[in-house]
Amino acid sequence: MRWLTLSIAAALASTGYANAEQASERYIVKSESLAQVVQLDGVVQPINQGTVASQTSGRIVGLNVDVNDYVKKGTVLLEISAVQQSASLDAAQAQLASAIAQDREAQAQVKRYRQLFPKGAISQDVMDSAEARARSASAAVKSAQAAVAQAKESLGYTSVTAPYDGVVTQRHVELGETVAPGTPLVSGFSIDKLRVETEIPQRYQPSVSDVAQFEVVSPQGERILPTQYSLFSYADPQSHTFKIRLNLPEDISTFVPGMWVKTEFHYGNRDTILIPNSSVVRRAELSSVYRIQDDSRVLNPVRLGQTYGDYTEVLSGLEEGDVISTTALNAEGK
Template sequence: MSSWPFPWQIRFLVALTLTVSAALSHAEGPRVLVAEVGARSVDTGLLFDGHLQAVRQSTLSAQASGRILSLSVKAGDQVKAGQVLAVIDDRATQAGVAQAQAGLAQADAGLANAKAHFERTRDLRAQGFVAQAALDTAQAQLKAAQAGVAAARAGQAQSSLAQGFTRLTAPYDGWVLQTHAEAGTLAQPGAPVLTVYAPQPIRAVVQVPASQQGAALRAQRIEVQLPDTDRWVRPARQLALPAADPVSQTVEWRLDLSEADGAAQVPGRQVRVRFVGAADPREKPRLQVPAAALLRRGELTAVYVVVERGGAEPAPGFSLRAVRTGADHGASGVEILAGLKAGDRIALDPVRAGLAGARPAN
């Protein structure tokens, strides 16, 4: 039996489709604000890619030799200031502490004996039973014993400090960015064990070619585009290092973000940085549209343009038109290289303009 519909079914579907289309064409659609495209002078400037970096970031390294007994954190863990993060085998340093304590006890005993001998010799000298040379010898022995105690105490402090080197602690509240070793690894002085950072403050770092450093210094303002957003923000503080890298021939700029702008940002994310200068009067005005008016779908970039729709009662509507964009000038808008001309009216909300029956609101 054939699966094709009967002729009366085909006529019914066609009539239903025409009825629905007619109803939709007469439905009242949304009203969308529009703006007229015009040519304006644009600010000159530079645009570079940069990345976010924590202002306070520390790589904790071993200061004593030994095997790592425990590593109590991993990348992504939150830590508190003073928290023990890793422990290195401290049996050798414990033996050093015990030896230093024994040496101090021995030096104290020697000092007590030298002091008693000096006091007896002093009394005998006062009575004329010993020569002055004996008293001088006893006094020298007392000073030597005192110096021995001071040396023993310094040794004890040194051994206690070495014992402290077997504990790696967090220098501030923050997060573990990366671990460079595992439990059981042999640690050597200077070998990195883990990296921690504080989430605030955070800054954007960009490498500016040395040949364009002058233009960057003359910029009227500097803006940073936050990751995954269209927002361009001004840094709270900015610093250009006073020297260029001899290999890459770039100058590093550090742009500290405000606490509000840096909230929820993490180091390593890519950002865009632009140095904006004054408009050049020699430059020809360029067509610009607001960034929000652009509709991006894969490789397609388009806008909804106001057109007159035909019919018994002509009314303005919207038609999707592909455009080719140029530089993004922030608040000034996005440059249009092709697809529009001065005087065209475009929808400021492309999503609503794409709905059935949408009409200009102004």
């Protein structure tokens, strides 16, 4: 009797397990909202880049950097001979000293004349001449001060410094060369502030409204959210695409200028049907699933779209509410 009771209990337990296993192999087809993404190719660019040119004349007497050197802001890149500039500064300072002396004399004289004029000791013409000389002397001092400031600025141009932290990409001069104002000296770019430049097809251009729609993917798979975007208001006449620039967060070591990266643009959402990859039966060019009807399995052809991880998009062949088997291989063996 005890043996019979144990057998019945084991049968019931086995039946429950089978029903549970059968329920776990079923998937109810439903529609889900899926983000629409287009992948674009982009190039990393520095925001700050340029060429430092000479602002004075002279001969290159010192070269402190070369191509691929990293420099800090204010670092002296090269030096230009300063003999002419130093002489000009000395002459301007001497002229300023002379103008100051003459101004002091003219101011003192007009001060004395103003004391004597009310007493009738000097005429009106003499007084007017003294005041005119005083004003001229004051103007001469200001002119000499401006000349000194200009000479100091020209002398400062002989030491060419880095405008920002960055990398030297090209050196246009050699030691001993003579340069003139406007001669290119050194080119470089900053690696602290970068952007990604890519092109959006014209069909997606009206959908661009927020920087949050973009994600930049590095070659290592790291995803970076841009901080700002700039969409050009005109299209390229050859490719009919709109150029867009995406500013990256500062100090991103993953990216360097010139790198080729992927940019994902989320332009909307749409409702679609997704089914588990394990439910798909593939035979050559045909794809099918086992649809469950009244506890029986019927092979149902489907047309598939893209794959998203463990799920595949169904374009046609299934409707919401259909029940399919998630274990296609097991279903084929039954």
